Amino acid sequence: MKSVAVASRGPGSGVPRLMRAVVFTGPNAFALQEVPTPRAGAGEALVRVRASMVCATDAKILAGKFPATRFPHVPGHEFAGDVVDSADERVPAGTRVGVEVHVGCGTCERCREGMYTLCLNYGKRETGHAHVGFTIGGGLADYAAVPIAALHTLPEHVTFDQGAWTDNLGVALWAIERGRLRAGERVVVIGPGAIGLCATQLARALGAGRVTLVGRGKRLARVRDMADEVVDAADVARLHGTADLVVEFAGTADAARDAIAAARRGGRVVLGGATGAGVELTGVDLSTIVRGNLDVLGSLANPKGVSGRALELLSQGKIDVTSLVTHHFPLERFEDAWRTFMERREGAIRVMLHPQAGT
Numbered sequence: 572m573k574s575v576a577v578a579s580r581g582p583g584s585g586v587p588r589l590m591r592a593v594v595f596t597g598p599n600a601f602a603l604q605e606v607p608t609p610r611a612g613a614g615e616a617l618v619r620v621r622a623s624m625v626c627a628t629d630a631k632i633l634a635g636k637f638p639a640t641r642f643p644h645v646p647g648h649e650f651a652g653d654v655v656d657s658a659d660e661r662v663p664a665g666t667r668v669g670v671e672v673h674v675g676c677g678t679c680e681r682c683r684e685g686m687y688t689l690c691l692n693y694g695k696r697e698t699g700h701a702h703v704g705f706t707i708g709g710g711l712a713d714y715a716a717v718p719i720a721a722l723h724t725l726p727e728h729v730t731f732d733q734g735a736w737t738d739n740l741g742v743a744l745w746a747i748e749r750g751r752l753r754a755g756e757r758v759v760v761i762g763p764g765a766i767g768l769c770a771t772q773l774a775r776a777l778g779a780g781r782v783t784l785v786g787r788g789k790r791l792a793r794v795r796d797m798a799d800e801v802v803d804a805a806d807v808a809r810l811h812g813t814a815d816l817v818v819e820f821a822g823t824a825d826a827a828r829d830a831i832a833a834a835r836r837g838g839r840v841v842l843g844g845a846t847g848a849g850v851e852l853t854g855v856d857l858s859t860i861v862r863g864n865l866d867v868l869g870s871l872a873n874p875k876g877v878s879g880r881a882l883e884l885l886s887q888g889k890i891d892v893t894s895l896v897t898h899h900f901p902l903e904r905f906e907d908a909w910r911t912f913m914e915r916r917e918g919a920i921r922v923m924l925h926p927q928a929g930t
């Protein structure tokens with residue numbers, strides 16, 4: 572790759588004209604490329620990316636499963652950095668920020684309710700809607716132009732590495748809040764991936780009683796301390812009918828069935844994993860829900876600025892995201908990072924890219 576030249580007139584002082592970015596060039600094809608550094612448009616800030624993670628959703632984007640994503644595309648929706656160019660005095664240059672990914676049009680009925688994750692103008696850039704890393708370029712790059720509505724100023728003691736969890740923590744917190752967790756309640760979390768582990772810790776931080784994490788694989792041993800109890804998915808039957816609140820972040824029909832079965836009569840079930848189309852739920856006796864008087868709720872992403880409150884909990888040390896990042900790479904080793912994560916090498920939970928490493 573060519574070295575990146577610093578132009579005398581860039582998008583902001585000291586910002587190079589060209590940058591490195593992971594580019595999804597077409598379905599199932601990617602490369603690290605030198606591309607023009609984006610400019611912050613109206614209502615945007617240019618963020619120098621310091622920490623940026625890969626997520627299973629990126630694989631779906633790469634496979635072409637998001638119709639609103641146009642190739643070539645710069646992915647990355649779990650990241651933090653510092654503002655280097657902004658025309659908005661609310662986020663001046665130097666502000667340390669984490670990014671949440673949904674930006675609503677601001678004027679449709681759902682946006683006006685604060686539910687901008689359900690924006691009726693999804694994908695219509697001309698209305699102001701943006702989905703960072705999905706419908707607009709993201710943070711697997713040296714720089715990203717991000718709508719200011721998507722930025723959260725990082726609390727003083729939150730590092731960039733922690734701040735990259737801004738979106739994930741919001742997703743997990745919204746699911747817990749959907750489930751109306753009360754102090755001392757028995758909680759079961761199904762799915763020991765990154766978001767499930769955030770939900771597990773948040774449930775504890777918010778005063779749950781016993782928190783049980785259900786999953787399988789090598790990762791369970793690594794995160795044992797984050798829950799009061801860890802149960803292999805093969806043994807989930809022993810949890811049937813026990814939980815006040817079940818939160819599911821596994822994304823499979825089996826997990827959804829297990830979640831419904833684990834709820835006690837009158838309990839709540841929050842399903843958050845199956846965000847893509849094509850997972851059908853069969854084999855549930857409806858009387859379990861009806862006679863059980865269950866609340867079965869879907870939970871999508873992180874509306875209402877919930878990520879900002881999640882960051883406060885992070886700053887108080889109530890959530891440990893540091894140990895969920897099992898691998899760190901400089902940006903130029905993106906391919907290694909991608910394979911490590913996608914193949915779950917060495918029990919990988921999250922891999923983190925550091926575009927500014929060595930610069």
Ligand SMILES: [Zn+2]
Pocket residue numbers: 626627628648649
């Ligand atoms: Zn993600």
Ligand SMILES: [Zn+2]
Pocket residue numbers: 675676677678679680681682683687689690691692
């Ligand atoms: Zn809207």
